[in-house]
Amino acid sequence: EIVLTQSPATLSLSPGERATLSCRASQSVSHYLAWYQQKPGQAPRLLIYDASNRATGIPARFSGSGSGTDFALTISSLEPEDFAVYYCLQRGSWPPLTFGGGTKVEI
Amino acid sequence: EVQLVESGGDLVQPGGSLRLSCAASGFTFSSYWMTWVRQAPGKGLEWVANIKEDESEKYYVDSVKGRFTISRDNAKNSLYLQMNSLRVEDTAVYYCARGVLVPDYWGQGALVTVSS
Numbered sequence: 001e002i003v004l005t006q007s008p009a010t011l012s013l014s015p016g017e018r019a020t021l022s023c024r025a026s027q028s029v030s031h032y033l034a035w036y037q038q039k040p041g042q043a044p045r046l047l048i049y050d051a052s053n054r055a056t057g058i059p060a061r062f063s064g065s066g067s068g069t070d071f072a073l074t075i076s077s078l079e080p081e082d083f084a085v086y087y088c089l090q091r092g093s094w095p096p097l098t099f100g101g102g103t104k105v106e107i
Numbered sequence: 108e109v110q111l112v113e114s115g116g117d118l119v120q121p122g123g124s125l126r127l128s129c130a131a132s133g134f135t136f137s138s139y140w141m142t143w144v145r146q147a148p149g150k151g152l153e154w155v156a157n158i159k160e161d162e163s164e165k166y167y168v169d170s171v172k173g174r175f176t177i178s179r180d181n182a183k184n185s186l187y188l189q190m191n192s193l194r195v196e197d198t199a200v201y202y203c204a205r206g207v208l209v210p211d212y213w214g215q216g217a218l219v220t221v222s223s
Contacts, residue, residue, distance in 0.1 A: 034209045036152075043202055043213035044144075044152065055211065087152055091208035095166040097142075097154040 002026050002093050004100035006086075011105045019075040021086055021103045028068045029092025035064055035073045038102075039084045047086075048073060075105075083107055109133040109212040111203050116217030123193050127217055129186040129203030137181040140207030143188050145199035146216075153199075156188065157207050171197075193221045 003026040013019055023033065031051040036044040046055040048064035051071060061076040075082055088100040115127040129141070142157040156167045156177040165177055176189040186203050198221045204210030 032208070038152075043215055045213075046209065046211045049209045049211075089152075089209070094208070095154075096168050097157075097208070099152040099154065102151045 001096060002029060002090050002098055004088050004090055004098055006088060006100035006103045008103060009101070011103060012107070013078055013105065014107065015078050015080055017078050019073075019078055019082075019105055021073040021105070023066075023071045023073070023088035023100050025069045025071075025090055025092070027093070029090040031067045032090060032092035033064075033066070033071050034089045034091070035062075036087045036089065037082075037084050038087065044087065078105070109205065111205065111212060111214035113201065113203055113214045113217035116201065116219050118220045118222065119193055120223050121193060121195055121221055123221070124189070124191045125193065125219060127188040127190070127201055127203075127219070129188075129214055131184045131186065131203075131205070134205065134212075136179075136184040139205050141177075141179060141186045142204045142207060142210050143177060143186075144202045144204055144210065144213075145197075146202070147196075147199045150199075155201070158186070159207075190219070193219075195221050197221050 005024045007022045033051050035048040038044045052064045063074050085102045085104045087102050110132045112130045143155040158165050158177045174192045178187045200216040202213050202216045204213045
């Protein structure tokens with residue numbers, strides 16, 4: 001089973017700042033990594049798939065990068081609605097699909 | 108508009124059973140794999156199971172194998188999760204989602220609480 005480790009657990013930033021979230025896999029997942037955003041009481045929302053492709057309707061301030069075992073989600077300039085928890089998901093080796101533990105981006 | 112609406116969540120005693128349903132609309136249900144993902148209170152996301160369009164392939168996380176069964180009815184645009192021998196650690200919000208490897212649309216979830 002591939003384990004995904006997200007860091008940091010919490011990121012404290014202000015609106016307008018740049019956020020960089022990390023996701024590290026225990027073994028290579030090629031480029032098969034996705035990122036989700038989840039706000040309290042809501043379902044997860046797909047942001048990025050296959051490491052760097054934005055999902056439909058996702059603003060350009062969200063970008064993904066990486067391959068193999070090291071990935072990053074960057075939010076170029078935080079908007080108030082971006083404060084949430086972010087999860088990575090790998091499909092490079094499944095079953096099982098596995099999620100990272102999450103990074104909370106807080107004000 | 109794609110919509111997924113879960114139902115069937117409830118409070119159940121350890122060892123009990125429950126069946127979750129997910130009603131799909133706004134897309135051709137029979138053309139998509141479907142997935143169940145759960146989230147324990149205050150915790151992260153955990154993939155539970157997924158099912159191919161024609162039910163010919165089904166996959167489960169090890170912790171639910173032999174206890175949970177995923178199924179679907181394409182004529183009714185519905186996805187199901189039959190949960191037997193429930194444990195306290197199965198307590199979670201259960202989400203149904205469209206797609207197999209990169210679930211793109213998710214329902215709002217159904218709360219399952221396993222407690223005596």
